[in-house]
Amino acid sequence: MEQYPIVPGRGLVTPYSTKLRLEYLNEEGHESSQISMSGLSHTEVQNKIESYIGSVEIPVGLVGPLLHVDGDTEELVYAGAATLEGALVASMNRGAKAASLSGGITTTFVHQKMVRCPMFIFHTPDEALTFARWLPSHFISIKKEAEQHSNHAQLVAIDPVITETAVHTRFYYTTGDASGQNMTTTCSWHAMLFIVEQFSKETSIEFKNYVIEGNGSSDKKVSSHAVKNGRGAHITATCYLKESVIEKVLRTTSDSLLECFIPSVALTKKDGMFGYNINVANAIAAIFAATGQDLGSLHESSVGILHLEKKADGLLFTLTLPTLVVGTIGGGTSLPKQNEMLRLMKCEGNGNVQRFAQLIAAFALSLEISTFAAIVSGEFAKAHEKLGRNKPANWLTRSELNTEFITRIMGQVDPKHKEFSIHFNHKELENGIVTNLTSRTSKKTIGFFPFQAKNEHTSISLLIKSKALDMDVIKGLHSMAASIDPSLSDLIYRYRHQTEYFNCHVKELFVYENLHNHGFLSTPKYYGKKENINRELFVLVMEYLDPDAMSHFNSENKPELWKPKDIQNMITEITNIHKHYHTIIDSIDNSQIQPFFAANATELYQKLIDIIVKEEDHTDRKNQLKTLTTFLTDITEQTYSTSLPVCVIHNDFNPRNAGIRANGKVCIYDWELAVKNIPHRDIVEFLAFTLGSTIDENNLKSYLEYHTKLWQKDTSDSQWMYGYIYALKEFLVCRMSFYKAAEILMKLKFPDRVIDTCFTMIAYIKKEYNINTEKVRTQNA
Incomplete structure (x- = not known):
């Protein structure tokens, strides 16, 4: 290369220099429109970066609450996790839930150290030995010199190590609430200059060379020495997981976890793996990125040692992080968003590094618990x-x-x-x-x-x-x-x-x-x-559909919005559509829209029922959900009567997919789950969502009879009226079971309310219209 290109404003962090650099990139044919859109000011990033051109974003997920135990203090805590790895935050949250339901995660702060290791090179081994023996007697004066250059760093020890003609001097500091790499560099540099001057003066021995770091501090590297002697914070986190929680939340057992843990530890020892953990680095990296930590320290900070121990009614998890390099002041911790994440954890500023390190260990253990359980249960493989x-x-x-x-x-x-x-x-x-x-x-x-x-x-x-x-x-x-x-x-x-x-x-x-x-x-x-x-x-x-132009929109959790006139109008419109499709049903090929019968997937629906029954803690609700097995038998052994009309139904007909425009007209959308079925199915689902928790039986009767008359049927027709009961059972078994199972992962507002309404409707229809379901089912058969 004859001439090396000069980038404008090299190193400067000013609005003008940034503008010049972006223009330079554009002239060179590089796109920078996205990277240049930054919420950071030049003042905020001053001294934190050079040749600034913009910023990248990493989405942040909320982790918690996690019950954290520190001594006699129990507290629900949260953290922000910045990551692009799908399922990471969900897994951390599952682990946090399991740990919290078992009494929380207890953390212990052992110590915090930062190491810098100046290297002094001599002409002979004897000179190196003389120097190593000289250092201890001058520790007080070296300490005084080093600490003059920081408000936080305190030099606690110097450990000399001789390698032929070189002496590596490990300076051990405590650094308050800062991670301390930069401040210990400054302190050690001035101490090193002081040492060179004093030693040469007292002994007349000349140094061949000396440098601020001979790579003996393990800075941003993993070493046995750092783990054994300390670098960063040393934290332990423990959690006693109850067997009931392991089975219900983690979908496995303590015996299965331990059975897999023991041989996997054996292999890691044979392979020489450093420590043993599942994926500590994921949790630490996510919290580091969210809180402005030095990402270069991620490698050493992610050394983790996980241990499992069987107890009487569960399993004890212990995680040790011996070299966690973190700070709550300095570096990127002062940037607005990163500082806000530290405040979320109540770890901002002075006096909080110990708490911060302990919380990182607790959230890391949450992830260890969840991921290991996922591997053992088979969930991890299934998800991938x-x-x-x-x-x-x-x-x-x-x-x-x-x-x-x-x-x-x-x-x-x-x-x-x-x-x-x-x-x-x-x-x-x-x-x-x-x-x-x-x-x-x-x-x-x-x-x-x-x-x-x-x-x-x-x-x-x-x-x-x-x-x-x-x-x-x-x-x-x-x-x-x-x-x-x-x-x-x-x-x-x-x-x-x-x-x-x-x-x-x-x-x-x-x-x-x-x-x-x-x-x-x-x-x-x-x-x-x-x-x-x-x-x-x-x-x-x-x-x-502009929400501002709708009076009822996404209102599945607002049954109070739905007045009798709205409900009746919706029944009218969906019935018009049903009757249209009934007349052309034979022309619609099953490859376009297929008939739906629960009997074709009985095993799937029984599994869903088993899951939600096992998950339910309340006796009355559990007994109610057990009834769904009987309903599944009802709708699979004998289907609905052939005398009932079959049409294309919406099959997801609730107020999330059916609204009212501002002019009072109904609007029905999101037809992707449409199937061939009886029209009753859409009607009972819509009523189950819109009738509310307290059913007005007169209104229910009027809606059912209105729908019946639209089809020119009579309520004395037991087959027609049984169609509503059949549809309610099918809706409960085939749709509400999915919703209830989904609640294991995410809280929904409507399932219990809608399920109760369905059971009330079934009981009412049986009583009001004298429907003997066994007799009707026999006739259908």
Whole structure:
């Protein structure tokens, strides 16, 4: 290279120098629009970086609460974990839950040290020996000199080590609430200069050379010496996990954990692995990044020694972190977001490094507990299991969602739409449950993308809905189920073609287009679709439902919003759709929308029932959930009567997917779980969500009889009225069991309320309409 390029403002951290560097990058053909968007000011990063051009973001997840025990003090604590590794925060939280339910994690602070190791080189071994013997008698004066250059560092010992003609001098400090690498460098440098001057003066021995560090401090490296003698904070964390918690939260047993632990420790010793832990580094790295720690110290800080010991009714976990290099002042801890995370942990500033180190150890042990349990139970493998083809097709990219692509789709419905220009907004929409599940296992461009379609006369708010394949959804369900019960994952995959998720990527496109072509106005307006199976591309263009233009929207937890008129109007519209599909049901191939029968996946639904019964702590609720096994038998041994109409039903018909516009008109959306079934199924699900916890029996009666009359039926028809009971049992077994199982991982507000309403409805219908279910089932058989 004849000439080395000069980057403008090299080393400077000023607004102008940053601007020059970014312009230089652009001139060289490098994109910097994203990196330059930073929330940090130049003042905040001054002395923390050179040649500043911007910042990168790492998402931060909330970990906790975790019950932390320090002496006689018990406290629920939280931490922020900055990571791009999916499932890490969830695993830390599961471990925190298990530990907290077992009495918490107890931590002990042993000591905190920082080491710097100046090296002095002499001409002969005798000179080196003389120097090593000289040091101890001059420790007080060296200590005084070193400590003049810091408000926090205290020199507690100097340990000389001779290697031929060199003497390595390990300076051991305590550094208050700072991690101390920089301050001990400064202190040791001045002490070293003092030593050189004094030793030469007193002995007339000349040094051949001397340097601030001969690599004897193990700075940002792992060594046996550091572990044995100390560098950073030395912390122990212990947790006595109760057997009941191991089984319920971690889905395994203490015997299984111990059985796997002992031989795995044996192999690590044989292999010479340094320490033994599962994945301590993940927890420490995430907290380090969130709180402004020196990421270069991650390697040495992640030395962890995990030990398990069987107890009478559980298992004792002990984690030792002997070289945890952390600080609550200095470095990146003063940056606004990092400082806020320290405040979240109540560890900001002076006097808090001991607490900070203890909490890191506690959260690291939480992750150890959860991950090891996942490995032993099979959850870890199931969550990472590859299902089917993993080779990417030519998937839709975000950049393809442009004017040409979208107007070509819209033009198929109305040629005038080809004249629109497309303008995306940056509003983030909450994706549905199916899309959120899929995003865990797929890198495809899926989800909701709102935009404005404009021409010279008008502007329309529209939405692109890019759908995942049914197999992608199954993968997401499979991964989620692994955290509940690994065998549930297998069953979801085994019965994937018998669930309502089968063909979910094509069903919604079919329904929207079909209802649009037949003049239905009770769904979001349809503007076109794009299907390409080779690219796994299934896209809808539809009306964007602005929450501000809706009176009832995403109201599954607000039954009080739903007045009798709203409910009746919704029953009217969904019945119109049901009757339309009943008339054309024979023309809809099962490859488009399939019939749904719980009998096709009995094993799956029984497993869900077993899980939620085992999980339930309250006796009355547990007994209620046990009844679902009887319901499963009812709906699988004899199906509904052939005299009942079969149609395409929504099959997820609740106030999350059915709303009321500001003008009072109903709107029904998200049809991806549609199946062929009796119309009763949609009606009872909607009523179960909207009737509230206290059912007005007169209202319930009026809704059922209104729906019955819309079909020109009579309430004396026992087969028709039994259809409601059958549908309620199917809804409880096949949908609410999924919701209850999901509550193991995430709290939902509605399941218990909706389940109670369903049981009340069943009892009421039996009594009010004198339905003998055994007699009706026999007739059906």
